Amino acid sequence: MSNRFIIWFNDYRPADRPRIGGKNAGLGEMINADLPVPPGFAITTDGFENIRNHPRTVEEVRALLATVEFGDPAGVRGISREVRSLIESVPMAADLEDAVRSAYAELCSRCNQEDVPVAVRSSATAEDLPDASFAGQQDTFLWVRGATSVIEHVKRCWSSLFTDRAMAYRHEMGYDHQVVSMSVAVQQMVDPKSAGVAFTLDPATGDRSQVAVESSWGLGEAVVSGEVTPDNFLVDKVILEIHSRTISPKHTELVMRADGDGVEWHEVGATRQQSPSVSDAELLEITRMAKAAERYFGSPQDIEWAVDRHLPEGRNVVMLQSRPETVWSRKAPRSVSEPSSGFMDSIVSTLLSPIHTRDPVSADDEEA
Amino acid sequence: MAKRFPSPFEAETPPGAEGWQDLYTYSLPFSEDRRDYEEATFWFQDSIHWAEPLTPWDATWYEYAIAALSQYNTRHYLIPPALGIDYRVLNGYAYLTPVPVLDGAEIEARVPQFMERAGFYFMNWGDLYDKWLVKMKDLIAEMEAISFSPLPEKEDLEVITEGRGTGSGLTIQEEYRGLLNLGLKLWHYHFEFLNLGYAAYLDYFGFCKQAFPNIPDLAIARMVAGVEVDLFRPDEELKTLAGIVVDNGLEDQLEGGLSALEGTPFMDHWNSVKHPWFNYSAGNGFYHSDKVWIEHPEIPLGFVAGYVERIKAGEDISRPIERIRTERDRIVDEYTALLSSDEDREAFQGKLGLARVVFPYVENHNFYVEHWSHSVMFRKMKELGDVFVKEGFLASRDDVFYMKRDEVNEALWDMYSAWAVGTHPRGPAYWPREVTRRRGIVDALRQWSPPPALGEPPEVVTEPFTIMLWGITSESIGMWLGAGDDADGGLRGFAASPGVAEGPARVIMSADDIGQLQEGEILVAPITAPSWAPAFGTIGAAVTDIGGMMSHAAIVCREYGLPAVTGTAFGTRDIETGTMLRVDGSSGTVTVLD
Numbered sequence: 001m002s003n004r005f006i007i008w009f010n011d012y013r014p015a016d017r018p019r020i021g022g023k024n025a026g027l028g029e030m031i032n033a034d035l036p037v038p039p040g041f042a043i044t045t046d047g048f049e050n051i052r053n054h055p056r057t058v059e060e061v062r063a064l065l066a067t068v069e070f071g072d073p074a075g076v077r078g079i080s081r082e083v084r085s086l087i088e089s090v091p092m093a094a095d096l097e098d099a100v101r102s103a104y105a106e107l108c109s110r111c112n113q114e115d116v117p118v119a120v121r122s123s124a125t126a127e128d129l130p131d132a133s134f135a136g137q138q139d140t141f142l143w144v145r146g147a148t149s150v151i152e153h154v155k156r157c158w159s160s161l162f163t164d165r166a167m168a169y170r171h172e173m174g175y176d177h178q179v180v181s182m183s184v185a186v187q188q189m190v191d192p193k194s195a196g197v198a199f200t201l202d203p204a205t206g207d208r209s210q211v212a213v214e215s216s217w218g219l220g221e222a223v224v225s226g227e228v229t230p231d232n233f234l235v236d237k238v239i240l241e242i243h244s245r246t247i248s249p250k251h252t253e254l255v256m257r258a259d260g261d262g263v264e265w266h267e268v269g270a271t272r273q274q275s276p277s278v279s280d281a282e283l284l285e286i287t288r289m290a291k292a293a294e295r296y297f298g299s300p301q302d303i304e305w306a307v308d309r310h311l312p313e314g315r316n317v318v319m320l321q322s323r324p325e326t327v328w329s330r331k332a333p334r335s336v337s338e339p340s341s342g343f344m345d346s347i348v349s350t351l352l353s354p355i356h357t358r359d360p361v362s363a364d365d366e367e368a
Numbered sequence: 369m370a371k372r373f374p375s376p377f378e379a380e381t382p383p384g385a386e387g388w389q390d391l392y393t394y395s396l397p398f399s400e401d402r403r404d405y406e407e408a409t410f411w412f413q414d415s416i417h418w419a420e421p422l423t424p425w426d427a428t429w430y431e432y433a434i435a436a437l438s439q440y441n442t443r444h445y446l447i448p449p450a451l452g453i454d455y456r457v458l459n460g461y462a463y464l465t466p467v468p469v470l471d472g473a474e475i476e477a478r479v480p481q482f483m484e485r486a487g488f489y490f491m492n493w494g495d496l497y498d499k500w501l502v503k504m505k506d507l508i509a510e511m512e513a514i515s516f517s518p519l520p521e522k523e524d525l526e527v528i529t530e531g532r533g534t535g536s537g538l539t540i541q542e543e544y545r546g547l548l549n550l551g552l553k554l555w556h557y558h559f560e561f562l563n564l565g566y567a568a569y570l571d572y573f574g575f576c577k578q579a580f581p582n583i584p585d586l587a588i589a590r591m592v593a594g595v596e597v598d599l600f601r602p603d604e605e606l607k608t609l610a611g612i613v614v615d616n617g618l619e620d621q622l623e624g625g626l627s628a629l630e631g632t633p634f635m636d637h638w639n640s641v642k643h644p645w646f647n648y649s650a651g652n653g654f655y656h657s658d659k660v661w662i663e664h665p666e667i668p669l670g671f672v673a674g675y676v677e678r679i680k681a682g683e684d685i686s687r688p689i690e691r692i693r694t695e696r697d698r699i700v701d702e703y704t705a706l707l708s709s710d711e712d713r714e715a716f717q718g719k720l721g722l723a724r725v726v727f728p729y730v731e732n733h734n735f736y737v738e739h740w741s742h743s744v745m746f747r748k749m750k751e752l753g754d755v756f757v758k759e760g761f762l763a764s765r766d767d768v769f770y771m772k773r774d775e776v777n778e779a780l781w782d783m784y785s786a787w788a789v790g791t792h793p794r795g796p797a798y799w800p801r802e803v804t805r806r807r808g809i810v811d812a813l814r815q816w817s818p819p820p821a822l823g824e825p826p827e828v829v830t831e832p833f834t835i836m837l838w839g840i841t842s843e844s845i846g847m848w849l850g851a852g853d854d855a856d857g858g859l860r861g862f863a864a865s866p867g868v869a870e871g872p873a874r875v876i877m878s879a880d881d882i883g884q885l886q887e888g889e890i891l892v893a894p895i896t897a898p899s900w901a902p903a904f905g906t907i908g909a910a911v912t913d914i915g916g917m918m919s920h921a922a923i924v925c926r927e928y929g930l931p932a933v934t935g936t937a938f939g940t941r942d943i944e945t946g947t948m949l950r951v952d953g954s955s956g957t958v959t960v961l962d
Contacts, residue, residue, distance in 0.1 A: 202582055208706045209580035238702040239587045241866045243954050334708055336578040337715030343490070343571075343722060344483045350571040351832045352449050352475070 005099040019044040021123030033296035040187030084159035117189040122157035194277040195220035195306035206328040218253030300325035384812035411463040411822040419894035421460025421813035425769040436555035460813035466831035537784035565726040572719040598732040610675030651879035653738030760796035861936035863956035865925040869909035909951035
């Protein structure tokens, strides 16, 4: 079912990574790790190359790019607009369009739903570039329905490789525009009751025994964009105890529009604002998934998750993304033992300075 | 101006308790003679061990225990930053203050001596603990051998024909002095290991908190907790007995008590385990009024009946030893894997290893000392009370606990002397009157609500044993000072055992009343003693006035998987029986519903 243009997440093999980008490869790996990821497929970079190599694109885009003055932000914005609309107007080759349409049809049949709503996300890829996601600023489109609309949004993802910010970033880093390519994910949309992020360590202290969960009502964008102050939980990974809860007033949520076309922000009522946006059972499920992801990928992870409002408790938590945690993982490991001292020295220093009188470790102390 | 606790000199004497000071050793009450020191010092009420006012004789355990603890810190092991715990009584209640070593040079000088002395115990812990068990059993056998009987009309002929040269009047006085000496020796033994055990545990605990700043205290405790522990053994034996009842169809006999069970397999097992396991106090063992199972079989039989019902309802009441063991290993393996270096893993294994070496003592000593030995000691004192009753000194055997321990010597002298002379002792006129007066005073003291602390709070608590043994930290003191500020009538305390439960409150002030607890009720108590274990099958959660993570109460609540909030300071004062509560043992909050 996978082919030159399409790779289903559940068919993913590591050799596919260069053609679908890190983010999509991550979704494939998550499925390999038996994590509950909504079904979907990636359109490989071959699809984007098909557009990039279209004679019109080659010529006109090159001409436009040659005129960019990076000292002039308004000018960059103007050229970005022109490049993007050019890419979006170029027709897909017939075999490519067929491949996308039939994959979408297959997804509808797998989800047992006509015109299944999907999220369409870009996944930039660049061999040997650790910061591909910055080099190709990514766009995401939610609640896309129907094959024609999918195709339109796939093109908009491709064109997002040429946002003014992405162009400026590549310029600053000295990257050629050709170095970055683009894959696109088409994935069944979950309809989240609540959603958020999870770190497999405590971001405040680097404590690796913890899973820190941030959660709010509706789509995860509310948390990721900083639109609301999310609820915050710390769960011990080993004994699975929720031992810190901070419930914040979550005044707004991003939800599907009543007409089913796209999403919009809604005010949250006073009672729900103050209520926890995840249940204890859901928190523990998120924790178990986060642990499984960390174990599978072999390093601390930064995870996006959602609780689908249509699925029963026990099967309603899904993972949308897992990527390596970067802040604490880049620090030198924090050793706490004092190698030279014997156990009596340690007991003496414990008696002289019991743990409750010591300052807690803070992230700042660890910078060095 | 920072908040402070009341001065001990501001406390009013409850009406009817005037003259309470004379019920105790002259050095126990706060007094003008040491006012400057006493007023400048921070004292906390030890309701973990002494939640109720002390009767004159029961103050003996208080003095013996705290003096022995102090002696080991100060004179045996030279704990570098800590001398002993100073102790007083205010309106009958126990107040303690840790005495730190403040001079840095003196601390330095104590370090090498501590390392040599404590190091010896750590290095030889296993052998020394084996010896300890033998010493303890010998001591208890010595206590058991003591007997008190009324003075004879005339000495036996053998006293003459064997040329003994002494008589019964000397013997009874020797026996009592011997009993007191064994009591003090018992408390020496208690602290021979305890503080060292806690120090090793705290070192391991501190390492875990450094490596994993958010690790729950109970995860740390579960990695060292013993799987088969003497302290749980009495409860285990009740479950075994319940199994015997069901297997042999003895339900009807069980209702009739021990006499109805005579000649059944139930009694065979009962008799084979009652010594030592049912020398078990329904309280914490520090009060003569605490009921001991072996003397009040209705208590354990009631618990057996509860277990019988659960077995018949199809429940498996046995502790899943294998699962507990596997789960403990899993927890250790996962935390070990999360450490960031091999050095850390090695250090962790070392500290965990030492903590596990010392922990059997920490877990088990309580059975040997407070339950078993105290039970025997109180039994002997009651035998002595019988002698006083027979001679007309006292109206009932328990009145003996309204004598100070040294007054018992005086009363024995009075009895002996009149017996020797062949005339009338003063006791029968003096003691019944005096006991009646003293009972009135102690009853009046019971009405007083002791503040959790006295005097100026310290800026920061650094004394290691205050933190370890009593769970008193700068945070808990702040909590006491802030208590009552919660407008909703809620309480905060330590998150001692995780989970959330809702239910009606039942305030239980004394172990005698635990039978009132109904299914699903929230137990609100000054402190939950481990001996209340069988009641934990009934309740939905526990809230206590005081207690840290290492109090036996916290350990038992976790064992039973019940949410618990400890150290709320004012739970029993502010909550009324019947109030609907939500207890969140994960965050340490108690909320009043409705």
